[in-house]
Amino acid sequence: MKKPFIAASLALACVAVSGCVSSVQAYHGYAPDEVQPSAVSPGVDTRSSVLAQLGSPSTESVFDENTWIYITTIQERFAFFRPKIASRTVTAIRFSDEDVVEEVLKYNQDDGRVINYASRETPTRGRELGLWEQIFGTVGQVALPSTNERTPGNPTGRR
Numbered sequence: 024m025k026k027p028f029i030a031a032s033l034a035l036a037c038v039a040v041s042g043c044v045s046s047v048q049a050y051h052g053y054a055p056d057e058v059q060p061s062a063v064s065p066g067v068d069t070r071s072s073v074l075a076q077l078g079s080p081s082t083e084s085v086f087d088e089n090t091w092i093y094i095t096t097i098q099e100r101f102a103f104f105r106p107k108i109a110s111r112t113v114t115a116i117r118f119s120d121e122d123v124v125e126e127v128l129k130y131n132q133d134d135g136r137v138i139n140y141a142s143r144e145t146p147t148r149g150r151e152l153g154l155w156e157q158i159f160g161t162v163g164q165v166a167l168p169s170t171n172e173r174t175p176g177n178p179t180g181r182r
Contacts, residue, residue, distance in 0.1 A: 046101050048109070052094040053081050060093045060114035063127050070122040080116075089118040108132060 053060075058076045068076075077093060084090035093114045100106040111132040117125045152160065 046099045049098045049100070049106065051096040051098065053077075054095065060116065061127065061129060063116055063124055065124045065126050068124045070118050070124075073116060073124065084115070087117070089120070091116045091118070111135070 055077070060077055063073055063076070073091070080091035081094040082092050084092060093116070095110075095112045097109045097111075098106040099109045113130040113134075115128040115130070117128070119125045
């Protein structure tokens with residue numbers, strides 16, 4: 024009676040653990056169907072043929088309107104850990120003024136660089152208050168009652 028119970032428990036534990044060990048992949052960005060962006064030929068393809076083969080780009084270059092960019096990212100996640108980038112492919116297609124492909128540039132995640140963004144916070148002078156200082160900072164401080172009496176020679180009533 025004990026051996027079938029132990030075998031069933033062991034099989035159930037193996038199934039439960041195997042679910043945590045396997046990774047989940049998530050695809051982001053451009054997903055090529057039949058034609059890869061690297062199949063575009065410089066000097067042969069035009070803007071309209073690239074649009075017909077690959078579809079609309081992930082983004083266009085900010086500085087050059089004649090550059091289309093196709094970005095593909097695959098992320099893997101194990102159990103409850105943060106997802107990690109398994110692969111990233113960036114293909115930039117540059118067009119001439121006559122809408123003919125000039126060059127096809129290919130980049131992967133090794134070609135990227137980490138950029139520090141501005142925090143958009145203005146530094147202030149003094150010290151920053153912690154959580155407890157903010158909560159209990161005014162305990163024991165007494166506000167003085169304000170008087171609205173007018174003082175002679177002071178028409179605004181302010182002190």
